[in-house]
Amino acid sequence: MLHGLITEASSFAGSIDWLIFLVLVLVGFWFILAEGVFFWLIFRFRSRPGHTGQYLTGKEKHIKRWINIPHALVLVCDVVIVIAAIHVWYIVKMDLPPADYTIRVTGQQWAWVFQQPGEDGQLDTPDDIFTTDSLHVEVNKTYQFLLESRDVIHDFSVPVFRLKQDAVPGRTITGWFRPTKTGTFDVQCAKLCGIGHGVMEGSLVVEDQAHHTAWVAKNTPAAAQ
Amino acid sequence: MPRKKSLRAIVLLAALGAGACARTPAPGLARGKELFATCVPCHGSDGEGSQELGAPNIAGLPKWYVQAQLQKFQTRQRGVNPFDTVGLRMRSMSRTLNLPGDVESVAEYVSTLTRTPAPVTLRGNVEAGKATFQTCVACHGPDGHGTESVGAPPLVGQADWYLVRQLHLFKKGWRGTDPRDIQGGTMRPMSLGLDDLSMTNVVAYIQTLK
Numbered sequence: 001m002l003h004g005l006i007t008e009a010s011s012f013a014g015s016i017d018w019l020i021f022l023v024l025v026l027v028g029f030w031f032i033l034a035e036g037v038f039f040w041l042i043f044r045f046r047s048r049p050g051h052t053g054q055y056l057t058g059k060e061k062h063i064k065r066w067i068n069i070p071h072a073l074v075l076v077c078d079v080v081i082v083i084a085a086i087h088v089w090y091i092v093k094m095d096l097p098p099a100d101y102t103i104r105v106t107g108q109q110w111a112w113v114f115q116q117p118g119e120d121g122q123l124d125t126p127d128d129i130f131t132t133d134s135l136h137v138e139v140n141k142t143y144q145f146l147l148e149s150r151d152v153i154h155d156f157s158v159p160v161f162r163l164k165q166d167a168v169p170g171r172t173i174t175g176w177f178r179p180t181k182t183g184t185f186d187v188q189c190a191k192l193c194g195i196g197h198g199v200m201e202g203s204l205v206v207e208d209q210a211h212h213t214a215w216v217a218k219n220t221p222a223a224a225q
Numbered sequence: 226m227p228r229k230k231s232l233r234a235i236v237l238l239a240a241l242g243a244g245a246c247a248r249t250p251a252p253g254l255a256r257g258k259e260l261f262a263t264c265v266p267c268h269g270s271d272g273e274g275s276q277e278l279g280a281p282n283i284a285g286l287p288k289w290y291v292q293a294q295l296q297k298f299q300t301r302q303r304g305v306n307p308f309d310t311v312g313l314r315m316r317s318m319s320r321t322l323n324l325p326g327d328v329e330s331v332a333e334y335v336s337t338l339t340r341t342p343a344p345v346t347l348r349g350n351v352e353a354g355k356a357t358f359q360t361c362v363a364c365h366g367p368d369g370h371g372t373e374s375v376g377a378p379p380l381v382g383q384a385d386w387y388l389v390r391q392l393h394l395f396k397k398g399w400r401g402t403d404p405r406d407i408q409g410g411t412m413r414p415m416s417l418g419l420d421d422l423s424m425t426n427v428v429a430y431i432q433t434l435k
Binding site for chain 1: 263321
């Protein structure tokens, strides 16, 4: 449903959209039902000549069931949502699939700096490629990222991946993604990080193997080749 | 008749509303002052700069220089090196000047600020620095007041730590390596022959200029 509004471009984007849709349906159902009953009661027991109001203690069984039955059903829905959420949380945040490539993403006021392997495919070697604002990745490869911050708390957000992770100064946070669609997408900071937060943007270029190999070859530092 | 009047009123209000939304602030000093509020957190309310934040003294710098640097930041000629933390910050901020005339307006306002020489924070051999400075004279002038025709900024009154830092940036190739940056490209080879001591000395000499 959400992919019609914003592209799903990672392996777990669909799981997150499905979870949001589940929450929307369950919460939406109870919201519409509760509001419907509410307005119906207002209309049904509106002020009319010859009718006086009466005080209800709510202790009688036939009245209490108006609360108890929906309450129990809502709790069932809550349990369903929690189970689904834990399942998606496990996929996105707790599971760490073996990486094809490891990259480093560093946030600073107000730019994203990316470090990725050069032609040797290994991070933290002399042929690493450093870029500002723009991250190039290969489609259908699993990337682990090491997320860091140089100053304040930032948040590495890639909407098409449904990826959002805080970058905390002094910590290296590991996460992953697997792009499933080629194209150029937005990278943004999703944590208010200072006066330039609104312009802390970047781009994510997901390319096929041939284009990515060519990009890596072109951008690997000459001295390291 | 009243119906016609209210229709007119609605049309007028809609037009005014649309006009207010679409209005581009007029470029000029007033707009520059308004925009300068964005610069204050780092450069200070008088443009005096902050060593802690790596922000130079920009008060009273000529409009042409401020404008040129802002345009370089905006067009990724300056402040793009992944390790240049301060430059990256300034480049982002330059992108907030996104309406026509914004860059000119804020540059004009900065040029009207009173330039107070930045305090001296380093010591060097002034005599040795004077000898080194002779290379700089061709562009920056014998008194370090800069030359607009070659795009060389005034150095007098600038913070010493900032000047040393820029020399290091040029030398490391973090600034002045973009082929579009003509002035930076001129400055970079000048920096290559300077070691740390020469940089300190020449900046120490610049601090004696009035």
